[in-house]
Amino acid sequence: MRKQELMFAVLKQLAAAETDIVGKGVAKVVQLSKLPQRTLAINAHVLHRTIARRVAAIIVKIDRRPRLALLLRPLRTTAVGRWLARRLLGYYRFYETIAEAEASASKYLDRSHTHPSTIDRQLSVSRRLRVSDYPVLFYIRPLLTGDRVLFDLGGNVGNLFYCYRRYCDLPPGFRWRILDLPQTMEAGRQLAFERGFANTLEFASTLQEASGSDILLLSGAAHYFDQSLPEMLTTLADPPPHVFINRAPLIRGDTCVTVQDAGYVMHGCKLFNVEALQAGMRKLGYRVVDQWEAPELSLHVPLYPECSAPAYSGFYFSR
Ligand SMILES: C[S@@+](CC[C@H](N)C(=O)[O-])C[C@H]1O[C@@H](n2cnc3c(N)ncnc32)[C@H](O)[C@@H]1O
DSSP states (O other), X not given: OHHHHXXXXXXXXXXXXXXXXXXXXXXXXXXXXXXXXXXHHHOHHHHHHXXXXXXXXXXHHHHTSHHHHGGGTHHHHSHHHHHHHHHHHTTOSOBSSHHHHHHHHHHHOOOOTXXXXXXXXXXXXXXXXXXXXXXXXXHXXXXXXXXXXXXXXXXXXXXXXXXXXXXXXXXXXXXXXXEXXXXXXXXXXXXXXXXXXTTTEEEOSSGGGGTTOSEEEEESOGGGOSSOHHHHHXXXXXXXXXXXXXXXXXXXSOOEEEEEEOXXXXXXXXXXXXXXXXXXXXXXXXXXXXXXXXXXXXXXXXXXXXXXXXXXXXXXXEO
């Protein structure tokens, strides 16, 4: 009991000072002090999470300065260094699959995509346009004519539909079709009904329902799929002529899988190499109409700047 109380006190101290520690947009404040005392007392992973976040924040800061970053090299290149890095950084490492990363993340914070806070959060951030929404809206508005279908992959409960519709005249017959996780789509159906959009907002069961649609929108979700965007498009009999990928943490290094620590939730995620993605799209006959940065978001893999996205990316592909 004494040991538990001591641990609780230590964790509270650490949590009190815990702020944005992995650079802009990554690990925001987690209110450890608001979690039940029992969880805190018994969960050594919580303590490890706090340490890992702090170490990661320091490393990311050093990584930004190439000369200082040389000092960190042994943490990548020597066996002892790698062992130490693994002990200190915990879940900030590479995995084989998203499922494996997700399993590791859940030990440190058992909140992922279907946690109720994520739906509230998506609806709340979409009350206003984010910087990276502007290029999408600019290109999408003229395309929203007649009885076209927009397929919104990873569309949550329709947060972007509710946001974008304020800036577009959606014609009668136009349909916005979402594919997300079943639990999230159930909440989306309910919300669409309550808000009177059950005729415009549809919910799909499989990716194949993107076949024959006019526009594919993959916003803030490309990194949650094991398949890359071109790999997914290859499975469609009739791929959409207009494809938008937005808010994607695309990287210069080789495609890799890691844990994304967003502070209030943690996810397994796959960071795709930007050139491979473009080459894959070219192979399918798409050309880049435009590309942009989503500076409001970043994702860092400490010690591996080439596998980090200091800003997310967006592309409009057409064919
Ligand atoms: C950050 S939200 C993006 C919401 C919205 N598209 C936007 O840009 O604001 C990521 C979404 O991807 C969804 N997602 C994650 N893994 C998924 C999967 N395997 N299949 C379908 N959706 C998934 C999550 O449930 C979540 O709604």
